[in-house]
Ligand SMILES: Nc1ncnc2c1ncn2[C@@H]1O[C@H](COP(=O)(O)OP(=O)(O)O)[C@@H](O)[C@H]1O
């Protein structure tokens with residue numbers, strides 16, 4: 001079980017002055033401003049849970065994860081992971097956890113993946129049987145075979161992420177922290193990474209804490225989410241209510257051949273709806289609507305009847321949108 005109690009982290013940042021002279025002044029300055037990256041956060045996570053830890057850029061997600069993994073020491077409050085205080089007992093904690101930072105690999109750049117795993121086997125003192133069993137499982141769910149003999153530096157981002165996941169799990173940790181595990185991946189690879197995360201959780205009962213910007217990650221993986229904003233916890237609970245209440249607005253951008261769009265009036269019957277919004281921009285229509293009431297297919301279909309559609313894209317609600325709406329509506 002993970003317990004986070006009144007956790008805060010402040011960073012002291014050298015005060016910045018503008019301009020070139022300012023840069024020199026800042027460099028020699030002893031004036032500091034403090035930045036509260038994490039502000040009095042508490043929660044508990046049970047064994048085997050998959051929890052989404054979400055919030056806008058700079059909300060304090062990574063800083064929280066770093067305190068939970070023992071990389072950073074809190075300014076206030078306490079973290080315990082299965083009774084261990086991570087930043088006070090880093091070595092013992094490391095045996096029980098796995099970490100993946102989507103932006104940064106933990107693998108040895110010049111080593112083939114195969115050797116990386118042999119090294120990890122020794123580092124974590126994994127028995128031959130356990131190692132073989134886990135390797136077989138990871139190769140299967142993450143498709144490691146196609147690049148198993150290649151050095152890390154030659155891998156694509158998606159391959160690297162799959163290898164990173166397996167490497168973080170090879171010692172069968174009780175808890176795994178995934179910080180933006182699908183960032184930059186294409187849709188197909190994202191899907192396979194999500195599937196693997198689910199299978200790992202089901203097979204080993206691994207507790208998973210996941211930060212992400214991708215609402216689809218959350219929808220598919222997490223039953224519970226914790227939302228933070230400016231370092232403070234603003235929501236902790238089921239994903240269901242949040243999605244229904246806040247995740248319903250969709251925007252479709254439709255590119256057409258015509259450029260005189262003012263006379264286009266296929267949406268008059270839904271224009272009454274105050275969540276519906278239509279704007280034009282050169283050859284583009286931007287349509288925002290409530291996806292619980294109207295489907296993207298309907299919007300695109302109506303447009304195609306009257307106009308020559310060249311291309312379209314669908315933009316789902318972002319985490320930022322949800323956080324903004326939460327402030328307006330209260331949860
Ligand atoms: N080492 C650091 N020194 C100073 N400020 C930091 C440091 N790490 C993070 N911050 C600041 O703390 C805030 C939270 O950062 P972070 O936890 O990385 O957010 P998130 O992961 O949610 O995007 C940001 O304003 C960031 O600039």
Ligand SMILES: [Mg+2]
Nearest residue numbers: 061062063179
């Ligand atoms: Mg981050």
